[in-house]
Amino acid sequence: MLTVFQLLFILFLLPKNALAMHIAEGVIPFSQALLWFIALFIVLIPSFLKLSRTLKEHPEKKAVFAFATALVFLLSMLPIPVPFAGTCSHPVGVSLVVMLLGLAGGIVSGFIVLILQAFLLAHGGVSSLGANAFSMAVVGSLFAYLALSLLKRTSLPVFFVGFLMGLLSDWATYLTTALQLSLALTGQEPFTAIFIKAILAFLPTQLPIGILEGLLAGSIASALAKRRKDLLIWEV
Numbered sequence: 001m002l003t004v005f006q007l008l009f010i011l012f013l014l015p016k017n018a019l020a021m022h023i024a025e026g027v028i029p030f031s032q033a034l035l036w037f038i039a040l041f042i043v044l045i046p047s048f049l050k051l052s053r054t055l056k057e058h059p060e061k062k063a064v065f066a067f068a069t070a071l072v073f074l075l076s077m078l079p080i081p082v083p084f085a086g087t088c089s090h091p092v093g094v095s096l097v098v099m100l101l102g103l104a105g106g107i108v109s110g111f112i113v114l115i116l117q118a119f120l121l122a123h124g125g126v127s128s129l130g131a132n133a134f135s136m137a138v139v140g141s142l143f144a145y146l147a148l149s150l151l152k153r154t155s156l157p158v159f160f161v162g163f164l165m166g167l168l169s170d171w172a173t174y175l176t177t178a179l180q181l182s183l184a185l186t187g188q189e190p191f192t193a194i195f196i197k198a199i200l201a202f203l204p205t206q207l208p209i210g211i212l213e214g215l216l217a218g219s220i221a222s223a224l225a226k227r228r229k230d231l232l233i234w235e236v
Contacts, residue, residue: 022114022117022118022123022124022125022128022132022136023124023125023128023131023132023177023180023181023184024124024125024128025125025126025127025128026125026127027125027128027181027184027185028127028128028131028180028184029184030127032131032180032183032184033127033128033130033131034130036128036130036131036134036180037129037130038130039130039134039138040111040130040133040134040137040138041130043107043134043138044107044108044111044133044137044138046104047103047104047107047108048104048108050104051065051101051104051105051108054101054102054104054105061100061101064100064101064231065097065100065101065105065109068096068097068100068101068105068109069097069109069112069113071093071096072092072093072094072096072097072109072110072113073113073116073117074093075090075091075092075093075096075213076090076091076092076093076113076117076136077090077117077121077123078090078091080205080209089174089202089205089206089209090209091170091209091212091213091216092110092136092140092169092170092173092213093113093213094106094107094109094110094136094137094140094141094144094169095140095141095144095162095165095166095169095170095213095217096166096217096220097109097110097141098141098144098145098148098165098169098233099144099148099162099165099217099220099221099224099232099233099234100231100232100233101233102145102233103141103142103145105141106137106140106141106144106145107137107138107141108137109137110133110136110137110138110140110141111133111137113137114129114132114133114136114137115129118132131180132177134176134180135173135174135176135177135180136173139172139173139176140169140170140172140173141169142172143168143169143171143172143173144165144166144168144169146168147161147164147165147168147169148161148165148233148234151164152234157222158218158221158222158225158232159218159219159221159222160218161218161221161234162214162217162218162219162220162221162222163214163215163217163218164214165214165217165221166210166213166214166215166216166217166218167210167211167213167214167217169213169217170206170209170210170213170214171206171210174202174206174210175199177198177202178195178198178199178202179195181194181198182194182195182198
């Protein structure tokens with residue numbers, strides 16, 4: 001049986017190929033990085049306050065938030081190399097938090113995940129944390145919540161609602177990332193050309209990942225609707 005020391009040695013000391021996750025350090029110019037941080041905190045602060053009130057009024061949801069955040073952490077740690085781009089695609093996962101704790105829950109959860117990954121695992125840069133959190137935590141959660149808001153009052157099956165939440169959350173995150181990269185790298189080539197290249201680079205991996213994430217979110221929503229309907233935000 002492996003000891004704690006052996007596990008730490010395997011995880012941190014043995015040489016391994018690095019897989020770039022999220023936007024790395026130094027890719028985004030300082031002025032743009034600062035603007036992304038400002039945009040992030042404009043949304044993050046009220047979201048944190050709202051989530052804090054929710055957890056104070058419903059302390060039983062603290063365990064739900066912790067479990068959902070851990071699941072987002074694991075899902076967003078599954079790297080799939082993007083051809084010719086020097087980076088990786090991965091599932092987003094924040095739609096799962098949105099269906100349990102609403103928009104504020106998804107935003108805060110995604111931010112916590114990205115802080116842990118940046119500081120503990122060097123996945124994504126510290127200077128680019130604002131941009132990464134804005135695309136995944138804010139935009140990803142927002143599109144999941146928009147899909148939920150539009151569909152929850154319809155007669156569509158719960159699976160389909162969850163599917164679209166996961167799908168749109170994933171694809172919107174990577175459209176935003178492509179936009180951020182294009183703004184950061186605009187110089188020798190025009191913005192439109194770089195944006196198209198970024199979209200085409202992500203397309204082979206993120207198109208199927210988005211569908212798979214939608215299937216996962218739909219399956220979880222459907223299972224919860226059958227066994228713990230009270231946990232779904234649109235059933236509260």
